[in-house]
Amino acid sequence: MSGTASEQQVLEEARALLEEGEVDRARDAFRRAIELRPDDASALVDLGHLELAAGRKDEAVGYFEQALEQEPANAAALLALTEVRRRESRFDDALTAALRVAESRPDDVATALDAADLALELGRLDEAEAIFRRVRTADDESEHEVYAYHGLIEIELRRERWRRALDLAVDATRVDRLGATTDVLAFVVTQVFGATDRPAPTRDDVERLLAVSRTEHRRLHAGTLG
Amino acid sequence: MAEAVAATRTEEVQWTKCPSCDAFVYHKRLRRNLGVCPECNYHFRLPVRQRLEQLLDEGSFEELSGDLEPLDVLGFADSKPYSRRIEDAQRKTGNPEGVIYGTATVEGRPLVVAAMDFAFIGGSMGSAVGEAITRAAELALERRDPLLVITASGGARMQEGCVSLMQMAKTSQAFARLHEEGVLVMNLLTDPTYGGVSASFATLGDVLIAEPQSYIGFAGPKVIEQTIRQQLPDGFQTAEFLLDHGMLDLVEPRENLPGVLRKLVELHGLDGGGIPDAEAAGPVADPDALPDRTAWDTVQLARNLERPNTLEYVGYVFDDFQELYGDRLFDEDAAIIGGVGRLGDLAVVVIGHHKGHTTSEMMERNFGMPNPEGYRKGMRLMRHAAKFGMPVITFVDTPGAYPGLGAEERGQSIAIAESIMLMSRLPVPIVTLVTGEGGSGGALALAVGDRVLMMENSYYSVISPEGCSTILFKDAAQAPRAAEALRLTGRDLLRLGIMDAVVPEPEGGAHTDPPAAAEAVKAAIVASLRDLLGVPTDQLLEQRYDRFRKFGTPGRQPTLPPLGENE
Numbered sequence: 029m030s031g032t033a034s035e036q037q038v039l040e041e042a043r044a045l046l047e048e049g050e051v052d053r054a055r056d057a058f059r060r061a062i063e064l065r066p067d068d069a070s071a072l073v074d075l076g077h078l079e080l081a082a083g084r085k086d087e088a089v090g091y092f093e094q095a096l097e098q099e100p101a102n103a104a105a106l107l108a109l110t111e112v113r114r115r116e117s118r119f120d121d122a123l124t125a126a127l128r129v130a131e132s133r134p135d136d137v138a139t140a141l142d143a144a145d146l147a148l149e150l151g152r153l154d155e156a157e158a159i160f161r162r163v164r165t166a167d168d169e170s171e172h173e174v175y176a177y178h179g180l181i182e183i184e185l186r187r188e189r190w191r192r193a194l195d196l197a198v199d200a201t202r203v204d205r206l207g208a209t210t211d212v213l214a215f216v217v218t219q220v221f222g223a224t225d226r227p228a229p230t231r232d233d234v235e236r237l238l239a240v241s242r243t244e245h246r247r248l249h250a251g252t253l254g
Numbered sequence: 255m256a257e258a259v260a261a262t263r264t265e266e267v268q269w270t271k272c273p274s275c276d277a278f279v280y281h282k283r284l285r286r287n288l289g290v291c292p293e294c295n296y297h298f299r300l301p302v303r304q305r306l307e308q309l310l311d312e313g314s315f316e317e318l319s320g321d322l323e324p325l326d327v328l329g330f331a332d333s334k335p336y337s338r339r340i341e342d343a344q345r346k347t348g349n350p351e352g353v354i355y356g357t358a359t360v361e362g363r364p365l366v367v368a369a370m371d372f373a374f375i376g377g378s379m380g381s382a383v384g385e386a387i388t389r390a391a392e393l394a395l396e397r398r399d400p401l402l403v404i405t406a407s408g409g410a411r412m413q414e415g416c417v418s419l420m421q422m423a424k425t426s427q428a429f430a431r432l433h434e435e436g437v438l439v440m441n442l443l444t445d446p447t448y449g450g451v452s453a454s455f456a457t458l459g460d461v462l463i464a465e466p467q468s469y470i471g472f473a474g475p476k477v478i479e480q481t482i483r484q485q486l487p488d489g490f491q492t493a494e495f496l497l498d499h500g501m502l503d504l505v506e507p508r509e510n511l512p513g514v515l516r517k518l519v520e521l522h523g524l525d526g527g528g529i530p531d532a533e534a535a536g537p538v539a540d541p542d543a544l545p546d547r548t549a550w551d552t553v554q555l556a557r558n559l560e561r562p563n564t565l566e567y568v569g570y571v572f573d574d575f576q577e578l579y580g581d582r583l584f585d586e587d588a589a590i591i592g593g594v595g596r597l598g599d600l601a602v603v604v605i606g607h608h609k610g611h612t613t614s615e616m617m618e619r620n621f622g623m624p625n626p627e628g629y630r631k632g633m634r635l636m637r638h639a640a641k642f643g644m645p646v647i648t649f650v651d652t653p654g655a656y657p658g659l660g661a662e663e664r665g666q667s668i669a670i671a672e673s674i675m676l677m678s679r680l681p682v683p684i685v686t687l688v689t690g691e692g693g694s695g696g697a698l699a700l701a702v703g704d705r706v707l708m709m710e711n712s713y714y715s716v717i718s719p720e721g722c723s724t725i726l727f728k729d730a731a732q733a734p735r736a737a738e739a740l741r742l743t744g745r746d747l748l749r750l751g752i753m754d755a756v757v758p759e760p761e762g763g764a765h766t767d768p769p770a771a772a773e774a775v776k777a778a779i780v781a782s783l784r785d786l787l788g789v790p791t792d793q794l795l796e797q798r799y800d801r802f803r804k805f806g807t808p809g810r811q812p813t814l815p816p817l818g819e820n821e
Contacts, residue, residue: 046282048283048286077278107267173333207481252373
């Protein structure tokens with residue numbers, strides 16, 4: 029797998045420039061490196077990111093796809109493609125890529141949440157449910173448990189399976205230290221039992237609240253450097 | 255073999271998607287950029303050891319927390335036993351607990367440091383966290399070295415029940431000893447700092463610093479929304495929100511933090527030795543040596559928008575200055591500025607009214623008219639000075655305390671009264687200089703000094719000439735006459751004993767040559783400090799008491815002849 033010394037030198041130079049934020053010079057160096065060694069998936073991903081940052085999306089996608097030809101499970105390329113497709117609103121393709129990453133990185137909660145978002149966007153609720161159930165296992169922070177419940181409630185809300193939503197909302201309330209489930213529970217109770225003497229939030233309010241919950245959960249994971 | 259290589263390589267994801275701007279950032283660049291997104295300045299949460307590497311002298315950290323491990327005092331179990339949760343967290347973080355502490359240096363100056371790890375059960379505070387923080391505080395006390403505590407926490411650790419709650423008391427009492435003994439405590443609050451941690455040691459430092467956009471609060475925003483049934487404002491509980499509300503001293507980007515820490519440690523570690531010589535002539539104590547100028551002309555000059563303001567004098571006079579913000583109660587009031595400065599080898603606390611030169615600056619500074627929060631910020635800094643034995647220098651330039659509804663609701667009178675009383679017994683030398691307008695109680699609240707000086711073209715008065723004219727002369731146009739009658743110039747106030755000396759200004763006023771004016775200010779401050787440094791505290795307080803005791807006392811209060819008669 030290792031290239032000649034000169035190829036390595038070019039790559040090292042490219043990465044050093046990238047580290048220093050010398051983006052244009054880094055891009056040139058990566059192009060030189062890939063001319064010398066077109067099958068280096070990692071270099072292809074790096075160059076793809078530089079093209080993406082420069083606004084050359086098609087070139088970027090080309091490099092990510094070349095990387096995947098070399099390494100079909102290359103997580104970096106798949107993550108990048110997920111994001112590119114999401115930005116293009118090509119949610120099907122984005123989800124396909126995201127699920128492939130999630131499969132290879134079962135403990136990566138942030139990636140799983142990206143996939144769950146896309147599945148919800150596409151209305152592929154069974155897949156979203158499976159992801160949130162995996163997240164419940166993968167995320168061992170006790171205070172995060174509520175977020176996975178919120179995801180599952182959101183799915184039942186969309187399915188309009190109110191009694192299941194109620195069960196989940198009751199369970200979520202038990203682990204919800206932040207009190208974020210109170211309105212959700214009030215809304216679901218209204219759906220199951222009819223109007224109560226407590227003013228219930230609207231469905232829009234609840235959906236907004238659950239979306240915020242997902243965003244927060246992602247921020248908690250994606251915002252931390254390992 | 256080929257499969258194994260491929261599996262390894264796919265795990266090497268070198269790009270991180272920024273959760274704020276969605277840009278992909280190269281890991282090494284992110285690390286080189288201190289964990290801050292180069293595209294949008296989002297501050298990623300840092301692993302605890304990386305955090306220490308960024309702040310401390312390389313290789314200086316000596317860890318002392320090795321034997322500290324969580325106690326499962328309740329045998330607690332939720333969806334899994336607490337003991338297993340601890341094991342998982344230890345495996346994930348590589349640390350035995352959610353905090354490490356030890357000794358280190360910053361620019362060669364020793365300090366004790368404790369840092370929390372949010373990755374360890376959400377940075378929650380259990381018994382071992384409280385123990386580490388307490389030990390760090392006790393070590394800082396024993397060594398009399400500054401203490402730096404870096405927090406990142408969701409709050410108390412539920413799995414340890416009331417034992418966790420008691421860590422708030424345990425740590426707070428340790429910090430109280432540091433305050434009693436004059437040891438510097440600095441808190442760096444990182445994202446997020448909440449609950450039992452923010453409501454104990456995280457906010458008990460002398461200086462509270464936070465990173466941009468960090469979330470800091472007691473109750474979570476959702477709990478608050480659920481309770482008050484209202485949508486919270488944008489930016490609620492961010493560091494910037496807290497700074498605006500007077501709860502933090504500083505919000506500093508990560509790249510500035512080492513420099514700020516270095517400066518704070520240096521300023522609080524000065525030996526109080528020599529103060530520099532000043533080049534300008536000293537202040538004038540003989541009223542007849544002052545130029546003859548009408549009171550009204552003096553008032554106009556005092557109000558000239560081009561006159562140097564407090565921060566400009568601070569920049570000229572002091573060798574270093576770190577501004578600190580907030581009253582820690584309600585708001586940050588820009589009409590009063592304050593901080594710690596250096597004059598030679600002497601650290602001083604500087605507090606002053608601050609106006610601006612332009613309309614927008616004046617509006618931002620409320621035309622130099624403080625609200626109660628400004629005075630409470632000043633008092634906080636006076637207590638800081640007392641704790642560290644730093645002399646206080648106050649600059650007075652205000653038309654008066656702000657006459658507003660909110661100011662009254664929040665106790666303007668009480669704030670002024672308390673500031674006057676606090677200054678009267680503050681156990682450090684105080685030098686006051688009226689640089690422009692000395693407007694009544696709002697000025698006096700910063701002017702109970704051992705030496706009270708004024709600039710040649712400033713005035714000090716119980717009421718503005720316009721106010722006096724309207725009330726007593728029933729005609730606002732009589733302001734020049736009122737100005738004369740109020741005897742508000744340096745010449746008259748020297749004769750009345752209100753002023754100790756007057757600082758001469760360049761021909762035409764301080765605004766015509768700000769550096770020369772500032773040099774004269776520096777000379778006056780230096781001369782005053784030379785008189786006061788070394789005076790035993792009891793004697794200093796007695797002299798200050800006597801200085802203000804004499805005003806209006808029969809036989810001790812000088813009087814002036816009526817206007818128009820020879821003085």
